[in-house]
Amino acid sequence: MSDQKSFQPSTKVIHSNRSYEKQSNSILFPIHQTATYIHESVGVTKGYGYSRGANPTVNALEQAIAAIEGTASALCFRSGMAAITTLCLATLHAGDHVILSEVIYGGTSRLFHQVLGNFGIDYSFVDTADLEAVASSVRPETRLLFVETPANPTLRLSDIAALAQIAHQHPNLLLAVDNTFMTPVLQNCLELGADISMLSTTKYIDGHNATIGGSLATHNEQLVERLRLVRKTVGTIQPPFDSWLALQGIKTLPARLAAHCKNAGEVAEWLEKHPLVTRVNYPGLKSFPQHELAVRQQKDFGGMLSFELKATTEQTLRFIDSLKLCTCAESLGSVETLITNPATASHCDLSAELRSRLGIGDGLIRLSVGLESPIDLIADFQQAFAVVFGERE
Numbered sequence: 116m117s118d119q120k121s122f123q124p125s126t127k128v129i130h131s132n133r134s135y136e137k138q139s140n141s142i143l144f145p146i147h148q149t150a151t152y153i154h155e156s157v158g159v160t161k162g163y164g165y166s167r168g169a170n171p172t173v174n175a176l177e178q179a180i181a182a183i184e185g186t187a188s189a190l191c192f193r194s195g196m197a198a199i200t201t202l203c204l205a206t207l208h209a210g211d212h213v214i215l216s217e218v219i220y221g222g223t224s225r226l227f228h229q230v231l232g233n234f235g236i237d238y239s240f241v242d243t244a245d246l247e248a249v250a251s252s253v254r255p256e257t258r259l260l261f262v263e264t265p266a267n268p269t270l271r272l273s274d275i276a277a278l279a280q281i282a283h284q285h286p287n288l289l290l291a292v293d294n295t296f297m298t299p300v301l302q303n304c305l306e307l308g309a310d311i312s313m314l315s316t317t318k319y320i321d322g323h324n325a326t327i328g329g330s331l332a333t334h335n336e337q338l339v340e341r342l343r344l345v346r347k348t349v350g351t352i353q354p355p356f357d358s359w360l361a362l363q364g365i366k367t368l369p370a371r372l373a374a375h376c377k378n379a380g381e382v383a384e385w386l387e388k389h390p391l392v393t394r395v396n397y398p399g400l401k402s403f404p405q406h407e408l409a410v411r412q413q414k415d416f417g418g419m420l421s422f423e424l425k426a427t428t429e430q431t432l433r434f435i436d437s438l439k440l441c442t443c444a445e446s447l448g449s450v451e452t453l454i455t456n457p458a459t460a461s462h463c464d465l466s467a468e469l470r471s472r473l474g475i476g477d478g479l480i481r482l483s484v485g486l487e488s489p490i491d492l493i494a495d496f497q498q499a500f501a502v503v504f505g506e507r508e
Contacts, residue, residue: 195315198329279308318448375418
C-alpha cells in the first residue's frame, strides 16, 4: 500500500486504522470493552495494562484522527470539554495567563470563570480577529492562546497563520485552536501554524448524535506524552464503545462535509434575501466581512451559519418552535439540521450588554445545516415565517 500521508482525506478516514481482529478477520475493528488486560508477568504487557490509560478501540479512533490532522498521534477524551480541561491541566500552572477568543463556546468560558480561575490561572477574553489586540494582550506569564475559529455562534474568523506568528515570538506561548466547526478536512490549523488542534468529536467526527467525545492533536511528542499522563491520571479517556461508534462516523466525514457545505451555502443565500432577516453570518457569502480570510485558510465554508431575525425574543422562539424539519437542540454537526437561540441557550450566562457587543442578539439563530435536501429546509423556513409573521412568498 502506498504512503498513507499522500492519501486524500476520504481515503485516510477509511484506511488509516486498517488493522483487523486476527481471530475472525472482521472488517470492523472490534470493541475492546474491557477494564483491564492480562499481564504476561508482573509489569510486562502487550502495550495495554488498564483502560484508563489506553484501549485498542480508542487507539484505532486516535489513529484515524491523527491521519486527517497530519500528526503522528492524537488523543481522544470523554468530551470536548474534557479535552480542553486536560490541555489546561497539562500546560498551565498557578500564576499563568491565558488569552481566549471573546466569542467562544459557552462551556469554555464557564471552565475559566467557574473552575480554573479558582486555581490561580488568570485569563483574558480578546477579539482574536484583531491581531493588534492579541499582540498587546500577551504578558510574560501568558502560556496559552486558545482560539475558536469560526467562532460560536457569530462565525467570526481569526487568522490562524498570523496568530501563530504572534504566539511563536514568545518561546513559552502555545497556540491552540478549537477546530470543531471545520475539522482538519476543511481547515488544517496545524498546517497553518497552530501548536494544538482541539475537536469536539461529538459533532462532525461522529456526525450522528451518538457519542460524546473530544480530541487533541499536536506535532509536539513531548506534549503528547504529558497529555497522555494527565489523561490517565484524571481519567478523561473516551470509553471504548463511544470510540467505536465515532470510528464508524469518521469514515464518511469528507462525504458528509461536502454535503453540509453545499446545503448550508444554499440555505444561507436564500436567508440573505429574506426581508425579515437582517444579517446572515456565513463565511461562504461574499457579503461576509471576512470572506477573503475564509477563502485563504479554509478548504470550504462549513455547515454552520447564524442569522438575525427582525423580531422580538418571543417571535424568535416561536419561529424556532414552528419549524418541522429543524430540530431544536444544543449541538451541531449531525446529519439532522439542528437549530438554537444562543441568547437563551448556549450563551445565556453572558449579560445582555456583552451579548449585544459580541453580536449575539436576542433574534440571533444558530443553524447547523444537516443532510436534508435544502429545498425541503427552505420550504420549512417559509412555512415557519408564514406561521409567525404571516409572510408568504
